[in-house]
Amino acid sequence: MAKINNLSASAYAKPHTMSGKPVGISGNPGIPPNRSKADTVNMSIGNISKAAGNETTKTSGIVTRGNGAATKGTMARGPMA
Numbered sequence: 001m002a003k004i005n006n007l008s009a010s011a012y013a014k015p016h017t018m019s020g021k022p023v024g025i026s027g028n029p030g031i032p033p034n035r036s037k038a039d040t041v042n043m044s045i046g047n048i049s050k051a052a053g054n055e056t057t058k059t060s061g062i063v064t065r066g067n068g069a070a071t072k073g074t075m076a077r078g079p080m081a
Contacts, residue, residue, distance in 0.1 A: 015023040042051040061077035 017023060042049070044050065058077050061075040063074055064076045067074045
């Protein structure tokens, strides 16, 4: 069984980037706009989305092979790379 050491925080490395530089602290670490405000959050409930426009449901795609007796879910609509 491995031995676990509980050391003080000063024994560990300070927060740093992959190049070894110290990490800065910012007020909004995300990319603008500030998503912590209710009017800028892209919320969705079920199939209703705030940011969704008039996009139709995607019905095109390719039929996949090896589905056996499947009657639904036989189309692939995502990137096939």
